[in-house]
Amino acid sequence: MHSDRFRPLVDTEGPFVSIYFDDSHDTQDAAAQLDARLRDVRKHLEEQSVDTAVIEAMDGAVRGTHPPVGRSGRAVIASGDTVVVDEHLIRPPTTTVIRVSELPYLIPIVEHGLLHTVYLLVAVDHTGAxxxxxxxxxxxxxxxxxxGYPVHKAKSAEHEFGGAQPRVDEAIRKNIREVADRVTQLVDESGAALVFIEGEVSARTELVAALPERVAEKAVQLQGGGRTAGTDQAEVQHEIGQEFLTRRLATIDDAAQRFAAGRGTGLAVEGLADVTAALRDGAVDTLIIGDLGDATVVADTELATIAPDADTLSDLGAAPERTLRADEALPLLAVATGAALVRTDERLSPADGIGAVLRYAENSSAG
Structure with a gap:
């Protein structure tokens, strides 16, 4: 997962409130269930003496957005009364996660979030989209x-050869071109990474063919859905979720292969000592996050220097002013240095629950 989307967190002062919960909208009482979850979140935050303005800001962010379709999770991270991150997750967490901490907690987004937070969904037919x-x-x-009009196919051979069919074909091409132009404009303006296209096979195919190559390569044709009333949007969202899941698994697979190939060559490291050293040097290309448990790291006041323990930090000439959770500090430092983030699965089990693929070979590891 590219870390650019988290960059605002690096430049924001804590403390942070990080919340992850199930906000699925797949039952008749979904709104009531959401109310109950938000009341529970509010209670826990009040018990941790979180300011009312922060609670209201997070509650308002959740209620103020379009509800998801089907199964979904939600990630909300706030600093003060400002919501810095607000994203839907492909899968809801098994239990609600609430953290009030010096640093934001990003791992559930890395594990369950969309690889790309900006995308288009285009329901197209021969009249438009x-x-x-x-x-x-x-x-x-x-x-x-x-x-373009008319767009209905001629129904007789007489019309077919009498000139009606070419007019229909040209009307369809005109309409598809108009859709392609608008989609291209939106992709260029928004920076959308993917364009999901639903509708009849012919309309989908014609639209992809009409898109410029830079946009067509972002297109994913969906089998379900369409522009007609009564379309099963839950099926469409499931397909989109499966596409994101497939891409996430491919990203993990790529990281696993690069990590395995880099071992012994200086292009991959694992364990808190070596990974913190690589992060300090800005050498990490991809941070591989496993189960860090309650492991901690120490840092100076500005989080400019980080180490697995106070002795190592002192050896680096910095004062150990802060003790931080490793599962919060290491991902945020990776974001600060422009590294990608990957959550491990069974293919990867780095030492201490943390590993990294490096941009270049390091001459020495941490002491």
Whole structure:
């Protein structure tokens, strides 16, 4: 997962409140269930003496966005009364996670979040399209109505050879081009990483063919859905979730292969000592996060120097001013240095629950 989306957290002062919960909208009482979860979250935050303004800001962020379709999780991270991160997750967490800490907690997003927070969903037919822009949990939809007419196929050979069919074909091409132009404009303006396309096979195929190559390579055709009333949006969202899951697994697989290949060559390290050393040097290309448990690291006041223990930090000429959870500090330091983040699965089990693929070979490991 690219870390650019978390960059605002690096420049934000704590303490932070990080919340992860199930906000699925797949039952008739989904709204009531959400209310109950938010009341529970509020209770826990009040017990931890979190300011009311922070609680209200987080509650308002959740209630103020379009509800998801089907199974979903939610990630909300706030600093003070400002919500810095607000994202939907492909899968809801098994239990609600609430942390009030010096640093934000990112791992559940790395594990269950969308690889790309900005994407388009295009429901297309031969008359136009409904184009929905998804941007970090915010949803906006617009309609493109093509001016080409008629778009219905000729129903007789007489019409077919009498000139009606070419007019129909040209009308369809005109409408598809209008949709392609608008989709291209939205991709360029929003930086969308993926374009999901639903609708009849012919309309989907024609739209992809009409897109410029830089946009067409981002297109993913969905088997379900369409522009007609009564479309099963839960099925569409399931397909989108499966596509993101497939891409996440491919990212883990790539990291696992690079990690295995880098062992013994200086291009991969594992364990708290060596990974913190690589992070200090800005050498980490991809941080591989496993089960860190309650492990801690120490840092100076500004988090400019970090080490697995106070002695190592002192040897580096820094005063051990802060003791931090490793599962919060290491991902945030990776974000600060532009490293990608990957949550491990059974293919990866680095020492101490942490590993890294490096940008370049390090000459020596931490002492």
């Amino acid at each position: 409904d184009v929905t822009l998804h941007r970090a949990g915010r949803v906006s939809t617009q309609t493109v109505e093509g001016e």
